Amino acid sequence: MMRIYVPSTIPLLDAACHAGEIGPAPLTAYAVTPALREWYSGGDDEELEYAAMAQAARASVGLLAADPSAVRRRVVIACEVGAVPPADGTVELGDARLEMHVVIPWTKVAAVHVDAVAAAGVVGKAADTWDAAQNGDEDAVFALDSCEGEDLLWYATQEIPDLLAAEGPRGGLRA
Known part of the structure; x- marks a missing residue:
């Protein structure tokens, strides 16, 4: 089994939880790829996993930028999968990105990582300036980069329904 990290948002997590799967395919996910392992050759497995998750968390900001109504908290879904496609040869050194050509069953979810509520300001600013960041501003x-200073909280699979219930339908904390 291999751990992959799927960038998400609270509304997308809610939809996946209710659908019983993460999809549709193709999905962008992040994992310890040969390119990441080569770039970070001095890192142990735990450090490499963290680096892959950090890349997924950054990609989550892009999803937030595409959905202005979603609460400004990064979400990363950690899954255990059996087969991961090899890189297609266009991967840059240090890149943990993969393209999954399958829908991932909810039963493969190992945990979910979500920003604390207090991180919403930092993450929101990053989401609001996402396009400019992609253009090098x-x-x-x-x-x-400031988002990387915010720790993602860990939720076990059995805690996800409670997290979603507390967030409400569009990912905003219920009063």
Whole structure:
């Protein structure tokens, strides 16, 4: 089995939980790839897993940028899968990105990582400036990099329904 990290948002997590699967395919996921292992050759398995998860968390900001109504908290779904496609040869050194051509059953979810509520301001600024960051704007890149200072909280699979119930239908905490 191999651990993969799927970037998400609270509304997308809610939809996947209720559908019983993460999809549709193809899905972008992140894992300890040969390119990541080569780039971070001094890292142990735990450090490599963390680096892959960090790349998924960054991609979650892009999903938030595409959905302005979603609460500004990064979400990463950790899954255990049996087969991961090999890189297609266009992967850059250090890249943990994979393209999954399958829907991932909810039973493969191992945990979910979500920003604390207090991180919403930092993550929101990064989401609001996502496009500028992709175009190299230094202030926007700084805002995106600032998200890495926020720790993702860990939720076991049995805690996910309670997390979603507390968040409400669009990912905003219920009063």
